[in-house]
Amino acid sequence: MLNIDQLVTSYPDWRVSFSATLPKGEITALIGPSGAGKSTLLGMIAGFVPVESGTLDFDGEDLLPLGPAARPVTTLFQDHNLFLHLSVFDNIAIGLHPGLRLNATQRAQVKDAANRVGLGEMLTRLPEQLSGGQQQRVGLARALVRGKPLLLLDEPFSALDPALRREMLAEVARLACEQGITVLMVSHNPEDAQLIADQVLFVDEGRIALQGTPDILHNSDHPGLLRYLGQ
Amino acid sequence: MSRIFARAQTRPLWWLPGSAATLIILLLSLGPLTALLWQAGSLAPRTLLADPYLRHVLGFSLWQALLSTLLSLGLAIPVARALARRRFPGRTLLIKLFGLSLVLPVIIAVFGIVAVHGKQGWLPQLLHGLGLAPGNYLYGLFGILLAHIFFNMPLAARLLLQSLESIPESSWRLASQLGMRSSHIFRLLEWPLIRAQLPGLASLIFMLCFTSFATVLALGGGPKSTTLEVAVYQALRFDFDLATAGGLALVQLILTAALLMLQHKLQSSPPSRITSHRPCLRPDRHQPGTGLVDALALGIGLAVFLPPLLAIVVAGLNPGLPGALTSSKLWLASGQSLLIALAAGSLATLLGSALLLTSRHLRVRDRKRRAAALWEASGSVILMIPAVVLSTGLFILFMPFADVFALGPWLVVLVNALMALPYVLRTLSAPMQLVVRQYDRLADSLGVRGLHRLRLVEWPLLRRPLAQAAALSMILSLGDLGAIAMFGSQELTTLPWLLYQQLGSYRLTEAAATALLLLILCFSLFWLIERGLGGKHADH
Numbered sequence: 001m002l003n004i005d006q007l008v009t010s011y012p013d014w015r016v017s018f019s020a021t022l023p024k025g026e027i028t029a030l031i032g033p034s035g036a037g038k039s040t041l042l043g044m045i046a047g048f049v050p051v052e053s054g055t056l057d058f059d060g061e062d063l064l065p066l067g068p069a070a071r072p073v074t075t076l077f078q079d080h081n082l083f084l085h086l087s088v089f090d091n092i093a094i095g096l097h098p099g100l101r102l103n104a105t106q107r108a109q110v111k112d113a114a115n116r117v118g119l120g121e122m123l124t125r126l127p128e129q130l131s132g133g134q135q136q137r138v139g140l141a142r143a144l145v146r147g148k149p150l151l152l153l154d155e156p157f158s159a160l161d162p163a164l165r166r167e168m169l170a171e172v173a174r175l176a177c178e179q180g181i182t183v184l185m186v187s188h189n190p191e192d193a194q195l196i197a198d199q200v201l202f203v204d205e206g207r208i209a210l211q212g213t214p215d216i217l218h219n220s221d222h223p224g225l226l227r228y229l230g231q
Numbered sequence: 232m233s234r235i236f237a238r239a240q241t242r243p244l245w246w247l248p249g250s251a252a253t254l255i256i257l258l259l260s261l262g263p264l265t266a267l268l269w270q271a272g273s274l275a276p277r278t279l280l281a282d283p284y285l286r287h288v289l290g291f292s293l294w295q296a297l298l299s300t301l302l303s304l305g306l307a308i309p310v311a312r313a314l315a316r317r318r319f320p321g322r323t324l325l326i327k328l329f330g331l332s333l334v335l336p337v338i339i340a341v342f343g344i345v346a347v348h349g350k351q352g353w354l355p356q357l358l359h360g361l362g363l364a365p366g367n368y369l370y371g372l373f374g375i376l377l378a379h380i381f382f383n384m385p386l387a388a389r390l391l392l393q394s395l396e397s398i399p400e401s402s403w404r405l406a407s408q409l410g411m412r413s414s415h416i417f418r419l420l421e422w423p424l425i426r427a428q429l430p431g432l433a434s435l436i437f438m439l440c441f442t443s444f445a446t447v448l449a450l451g452g453g454p455k456s457t458t459l460e461v462a463v464y465q466a467l468r469f470d471f472d473l474a475t476a477g478g479l480a481l482v483q484l485i486l487t488a489a490l491l492m493l494q495h496k497l498q499s500s501p502p503s504r505i506t507s508h509r510p511c512l513r514p515d516r517h518q519p520g521t522g523l524v525d526a527l528a529l530g531i532g533l534a535v536f537l538p539p540l541l542a543i544v545v546a547g548l549n550p551g552l553p554g555a556l557t558s559s560k561l562w563l564a565s566g567q568s569l570l571i572a573l574a575a576g577s578l579a580t581l582l583g584s585a586l587l588l589t590s591r592h593l594r595v596r597d598r599k600r601r602a603a604a605l606w607e608a609s610g611s612v613i614l615m616i617p618a619v620v621l622s623t624g625l626f627i628l629f630m631p632f633a634d635v636f637a638l639g640p641w642l643v644v645l646v647n648a649l650m651a652l653p654y655v656l657r658t659l660s661a662p663m664q665l666v667v668r669q670y671d672r673l674a675d676s677l678g679v680r681g682l683h684r685l686r687l688v689e690w691p692l693l694r695r696p697l698a699q700a701a702a703l704s705m706i707l708s709l710g711d712l713g714a715i716a717m718f719g720s721q722e723l724t725t726l727p728w729l730l731y732q733q734l735g736s737y738r739l740t741e742a743a744a745t746a747l748l749l750l751i752l753c754f755s756l757f758w759l760i761e762r763g764l765g766g767k768h769a770d771h
Binding site for chain 1: 669670672673675676677678679680682684686687688691692
């Protein structure tokens with residue numbers, strides 16, 4: 001379980017404070033208007049955004065003193081998930097060793113992960129030779145080999161066609177279920193949340209305004225949520 | 232429980248490379264400067280300016296720079312217009328050749344100009360054959376202007392052409408529809424873009440001509456046509472008059488600083504790149520009269536630009552060449568030139584990348600753009616302190632302690648490295664920032680740090696710009712005359728220095744061999760470094 005308690009960071013002109021719990025092995029969707037602080041929350045969990053106060057622990061382990069690489073977290077960003085000058089194989093492998101020194105078992109692991117996202121035949125290609133969806137699959141394969149129990153998705157599929165996006169989300173749901181991964185995904189699209197999420201967090205004005213099942217998207221009368229949904 | 236966490240990913244040593252580089256740069260530039268001001272201290276500025284020689288030199292420096300700027304721009308505008316609206320065979324090649332003026336060593340161009348316009352040059356001989364006696368017209372203001380136009384007209388024409396080609400196709404379609412004439416087009420479409428570039432271009436050319444050294448030294452022809460930069464050199468090298476040299480250098484420094492500030496204010500960002508493959512849609516290309524104007528502009532421009540360039544190529548066909556190439560002095564100079572260029576280029580690249588490592592951290596990660604700009608400015612300090620001033624300062628600084636001529640090679644390397652540093656910074660700055668912007672988050676989240684990061688991220692992404700920076704600074708050093716003129720001796724000779732001496736004593740066959748060898752070295756060094764260091768994808 002990921003425990004977020006009054007996690008605060010501030011910029012000269014605004015300040016956010018978040019509290020929430022993410023049940024282990026479940027998929028949580030983070031929705032809300034742009035600029036509400038969704039990516040900031042992900043950044044604080046991943047270790048890219050400095051935290052001023054609050055607590056953040058996963059299964060009892062305090063994450064705040066750890067650097068981004070030491071946290072039990074993998075993040076898939078909207079872009080720049082891949083090193084464009086490294087092959088598909090190397091891009092996955094760098095998740096196992098930051099200097100690309102792999103033993104035979106690890107190399108097999110990379111190939112296995114590539115097969116599972118359907119890229120087994122493309123290991124020697126460079127990212128620019130792949131489609132957008134394939135590129136994000138490489139990121140997903142790396143998340144698999146890293147085996148971190150927490151996966152953060154910062155709208156990695158937002159640039160894809162609707163059909164492809166749904167397909168990728170289904171794949172995330174399948175992998176998360178198989179591996180028992182806890183997922184937190186930012187989404188601009190309430191439909192995504194209904195598709196695969198177990199839980200929805202609605203972020204408004206730098207805090208979590210609502211927490212509940214995806215049903216709250218239909219039956220809540222929270223004015224901020226109604227405004228966001230355009231109802 | 233409430234705790235404060237500064238930064239999840241700390242980089243405690245971010246300041247180290249930049250500080251080390253800045254310390255070296257400032258010590259080696261401000262140290263000599265202080266020594267120089269110390270020397271000049273015995274001269275009050277007022278007595279300095281009362282000296283008729285100095286006033287003459289100062290006046291001439293400004294006058295020749297002003298004339299060079301006006302003539303270069305006055306020719307560049309019609310040439311750029313002609314290139315913008317005409318398509319003719321060789322146009323692309325000509326535009327490429329115009330780009331040469333950035334990298335061609337000045338002294339080689341001076342050789343070409345002497346071969347065309349010198350006493351036994353092509354043009355005087357041609358005129359002589361026609362029964363005219365042109366006399367010796369080259370040395371003095373004419374020669375200086377000719378060389379300055381040779382370098383700066385193409386530079387300006389290229390930049391102006393880029394401006395003109397940034398006019399969108401829709402404007403041309405509209406101009407055709409409205410039946411706009413050539414003069415209307417110039418006034419309404421072209422002039423606003425040209426005018427936006429002019430202040431920056433004019434101040435840049437004025438600055439380049441004001442601090443021009445090799446041209447004036449080789450073509451000035453005497454005390455009548457001497458600029459501050461050359462006067463400093465002569466006071467030190469020939470009269471050994473430290474006080475006068477210091478005073479002149481001080482005046483030079485103040486004026487350069489003022490010009491630099493002016494230029495910084497006036498400079499405009501260059502427009503997008505040339506797209507010469509696009510069909511020309513301009514309606515004024517078929518209008519009567521414009522063809523004549525364009526032919527005239529191109530004719531004058533090419534008459535200045537092409538013959539010296541041709542003379543350099545023809546130098547390779549000189550029948551006396553094989554004999555001249557066996558000279559041991561020539562090969563000694565080549566070896567020393569190469570060593571100095573390699574050392575200066577490596578030093579400049581090293582200092583530049585160290586500076587940028589720190590400044591990119593400040594600029595991108597900490598979003599402190601001003602602090603970053605300040606840090607980078609320390610690398611461009613040489614723009615304010617011209618090479619001759621710096622060399623003079625080093626000369627004065629080291630003279631009490633050591634044999635300056637024994638230290639010569641090191642001092643030349645140092646001055647050349649500092650001269651190349653602004654170019655290194657310009658080449659490397661954007662790519663180095665891009666690595667941080669694009670890959671910091673990913674590398675941090677994967678724990679790719681230190682040597683791993685260097686090997687897998689920084690090196691593959693930066694080897695090409697690094698190679699470019701190194702190659703550029705090496706050929707700048709290879710062609711430099713400013714530092715070697717101060718420290719050159721019997722034992723320490725470089726190709727530009729040898730070429731200058733040969734031109735001075737009219738040994739044109741030997742000069743041809745030297746110019747050719749220098750040119751070949753420049754091109755092959757550039758090619759080798761770009762390929763070798765830049766990797767096999769260097770073409771992309």
